Amino acid sequence: MSRIILSIVICFVLDVLADFPTDPKPCKYGDSDCIVKVMNDLISNKATIGDRALNLVKLDPLPVTKMNIKQGAESPVNIDLTFTDNNVYGISSMKFRKVKGFGKSIDKKHELLLNAGKLSLAGPYKIKGKVLILPISGNGESNMTLVNCDMIVSFTGIPVEKDGETYMEATNLKLSTKPERLYYHFSNLFNGDKALGDNMNTFLNDNWEAIFLEVQQSMQSAFAEIFQTIISNVFSKYPYAKFFEE
Template identity: 70%
Template sequence: MSRTTFIIALCTIIAAQAKFPDDPKPCKYGDSECLLKTINYFVSEKHKEGDRSINLVKLDPLPVAKMNINQGADSPVNIDLTFTNNNLLGIGDITFIGVKGFGKNIDKKHELKFKVPRLSLVGPYDIKGKVLILPISGSGKSNMTMVNAELTFSFTGKSVEKNGEMYMEATNVNLLTKPERCYYQFSNLFNGDKALGDNMNAFLNDNWEAIFKEVQDSMQSAFAEIFKAILEKAFTKYPYAKYFEDS
């Protein structure tokens, strides 16, 4: 056996023997109380640097390369809003309050419910369109913040076989958001016209609830993909069964 073949074989054996870290200890299948404690531990303790032991990425701030909110012409809020190279701030302050699923059967619906005091998307934006009959356009820096929000992220698990082991991917992702308040701040609207820009920002914040209801579906779909990426990254570290203990 050549040196290269031996190293590959050794790595394969090590990978097959890999298991979920013992600190914190893995939960039993479907043990919602244990899962809540474990998830909250990783978010609260590891959000600044991530955790390579479970492929947990750095969460706060979380880089968002691109996110788009696009509302059709039939909506009172008819906009094409693109965020590029933004940061999502506040995930480290998330508290998970409910877990469903995560039993032995991967191909079931799973749900994570959590609340967050403040969740902000901050960075460059580009917008054009119409907001409640008023035209809007501009590009610059923005801050879009949800305050005291309760979110429910759900998905259907999909079994994927790799090297004879079963891994979990997420399909049919859905996010429901219920914020107490939203704030919007867009700099350099209308080519830097300060008066028009200030008036539009004031209008957006005075009418935040009506605007949020109109863009809610598009916004939730965009954020759902962000949370899906975090989840799937974590579940690529080990086969699904390695995250749990049988008894």
């Protein structure tokens, strides 16, 4: 889900690394329609295979080394959930709808609006705590899949001077997600007790929306922290002006 941000950054970096190839042409500052088209073309054609000539890494699937979601006792979903060596699948299904910002002034809010048909986070997990009224514990393989998910990614740019050039650093990154549906599956719950595990997975899916609303902020914050660093690192390598044309 939030690996979406990495793909956005790399789409821009492609043009820089290839010295702005004639196809696609670089966009003018703030040209939302042009930027959206470039992003969608690159994601559609390169997300699942990458492109060594353009230094584009494979984005689908994309690894998430570690992510922790921890809710306090005051929440109806009081859990400590850790994902380790997971992958995000479905980035190639993303469709960018609109962008805001990306003008000549770096120190503005930049915003990306997009939709993902299907995004899954899959891999090893460990959980303990309570979900609504029921205790939960286990470790094994998990899958969380968002369906038809609208997303908004926003961050504030800060100009950074280096070697006579102006670069952009991303700060205060926020991620907002609104899925049409969310499916959960956790294997090996309750030390492998199949009956308890099946019942818990059914309970999670029957109450997916209430559970998601409780953990949404923690999930979004976890991804935002990861990708703010990624975006800042990428933009620190190239002057901001090279991403666009007059």
